[in-house]
Amino acid sequence: MNKETNQITESQQKIIDAAIAIFSEKGYAASSTSQIAKKAGLAEGTIFRYFRTKKELLLSIVGPYTLKVFLPKAISDFEKVFMDDYDSFEDFLRAAFSNRIALVKKNQAVVKIIVQELPFHPEIREQIIELFGKKILPLVETKIVHFQQSGEIIALPVKTVVRLIVTPLVGYVISTYFLFQNTEQNNQEEFESTIQFIVKGLCP
Amino acid sequence: MNKETNQITESQQKIIDAAIAIFSEKGYAASSTSQIAKKAGLAEGTIFRYFRTKKELLLSIVGPYTLKVFLPKAISDFEKVFMDDYDSFEDFLRAAFSNRIALVKKNQAVVKIIVQELPFHPEIREQIIELFGKKILPLVETKIVHFQQSGEIIALPVKTVVRLIVTPLVGYVISTYFLFQNTEQNNQEEFESTIQFIVKGLCP
Amino acid sequence: MNKETNQITESQQKIIDAAIAIFSEKGYAASSTSQIAKKAGLAEGTIFRYFRTKKELLLSIVGPYTLKVFLPKAISDFEKVFMDDYDSFEDFLRAAFSNRIALVKKNQAVVKIIVQELPFHPEIREQIIELFGKKILPLVETKIVHFQQSGEIIALPVKTVVRLIVTPLVGYVISTYFLFQNTEQNNQEEFESTIQFIVKGLCP
Amino acid sequence: MNKETNQITESQQKIIDAAIAIFSEKGYAASSTSQIAKKAGLAEGTIFRYFRTKKELLLSIVGPYTLKVFLPKAISDFEKVFMDDYDSFEDFLRAAFSNRIALVKKNQAVVKIIVQELPFHPEIREQIIELFGKKILPLVETKIVHFQQSGEIIALPVKTVVRLIVTPLVGYVISTYFLFQNTEQNNQEEFESTIQFIVKGLCP
DNA sequence: GATGAATGAGAATTCATTCAT
């Protein structure tokens, strides 16, 4: 950190970028700090000036940095979506997820690291629970209850509804951005089909 | 392998069981062969009598062994489902997935290893593509086309339909068996909701 | 440790010998495990099969091993001295210290390590306090009180007497065995002078 | 050094003070220059503006600096003692050591460093031999010979007498200032006992 | 004068793998 600006040094950024690339390619445990240093174009010792341990480097990627510095705009965008009054559940879905997906696309590598390391690092789990469980989930649940009361969607337990909404979209993202390389138009069609599928699946 | 019988030795089985437990807990790269030997109650060197390298041990779990020794019954069960003529798409879905889920449940650890190591080992990817892409997917696709022609489900691209069917079910399995510990009854209800959701989402 | 015999392996002994030589020459902190391995004629990794950390290697030299395996005979010899009834304080002193000194001489290197590392390792301090404070000192004090009551030595606080006895002898050992290389005869004369000095210094 | 005045800069003094504190606490080899810089409230690099290497910093503490800047008054005090004509050996001893001990007490940390590093650094040994062997020892020996000729103390080899005088006093200092925390009165009594012990031990 | 980022050699430690028994 630069003392004056409390911002990230150029070197620090290089290290983080290199670490993201390598962690996401090989997995945290199979990545070595020497590979990261090489990719960052710095000496290995330099990494440890900024991150006391390899683990701290991992947590700086999936932890405070990502979730508080890189995500807040994302979150505020998301909150805006929830403030607006949408005419229909379908419109809401489209609005809520189209920018979410762009976000994931832009940060594929970080998302991949988070998903991959989640099972092995309680610290990451806590970060994610903190973020999703306490910040995003309540917003989503409120909205769902609203649509259930207006009779637009079926009266299942909220958690179930959330799951039924989220999983097809996650499946869409994985198949589109991680597994196959499709044309943009193709993706658009797939996205539409997925939205339609959810809406029909949840209508009363 | 025992040369005479071409079967698995007791020691070999101990090693594989220990490896499954440890790989699934810590991930392949973060597991050490000495931990495995310890858990198996064998000497460090013994592992290497049966598996030339640590990687070969991994591949024996997610590769031939699992997919040819442990899965064949599973596959034949599955094939039976596809032979039968079900009255409705809904009945088919229920039949096809209820035993699939039992399978996953019984082999949580192996499934976890496969999912976790998939991105890092081309060999595993090939195994899975071989199995799913060439054995299971064609079966599923045939059946889907059948239901599309009978007008029971919507006329989207087959791959899309497969995705829309599979992802909610995968989401169900993950949330039920990996994330939360629910009562059996609860699980049953969730499973039903998921089936209903898919059927409604795909009806024309 | 050899499981059967609970004894020290040949390799383990080589490591300990090499470590004693190098620790005593350069001091613990300035010694590297690679130097020790080299001197022991073993691979560096081998050290860590027997001693989980460098510190554990140090403690195995100055700790249980030395003080329970190597010293007990020494201690029992010492205790014998205290059981015997000596005619005079002077005879007692001579008997008590002549074999003590032989012991130090034989284990110069280990003694050097203990003295040098004492200030930096609480664990070593505890070992020494345990040994001297609880086993040897009480014996010595009893004997001193005995000679004070018989009027043979002056009635100072026991701790003070112990100090006045021990320090000239320690000084003798240091100057004789660590600082200067003298002839054996010379040493014998110096030892005699030291004993006489203590006896006269403590007579009433 | 300040070129003009050939005196020690404020920063330099801070570094030396910090180094004394840390070297004496952890030992030279186990101390890091960054800890010293931190304790001195200076940047890591600043140390190396004044001392080309870590070793040079050590030698500046136990070498010229201490022995020429901090000790000269001490030495001249000491020399004064030797100029004076004391009535008895006992008075001489008391006079010679009472201020010596005050000196050690005031510079516990430096003394501790010297004693601890003596075995590992020939340079320090040379400094000490230079100082004691060539400056102090001759003075002491002359005085001892004087008291031997006057028949006040026993006719042992001078080196032996020096050892018999010095070791109880060193033992007194160690036990009093390094091992145990006693009351000032207690210390005074112990000092007296030690002097008496030496005088009696050396009387013909 | 002072800084502190950067370095790279070297430290302790781990671990898959080999091999004599």
Next chain:
DNA sequence: AATGAATGAATTCTCATTCAT
């Protein structure tokens, strides 16, 4: 078949030292 001692390359991390600012 099984062992487990031994290996040495690789890994994470430390630290004295340099140098541009």
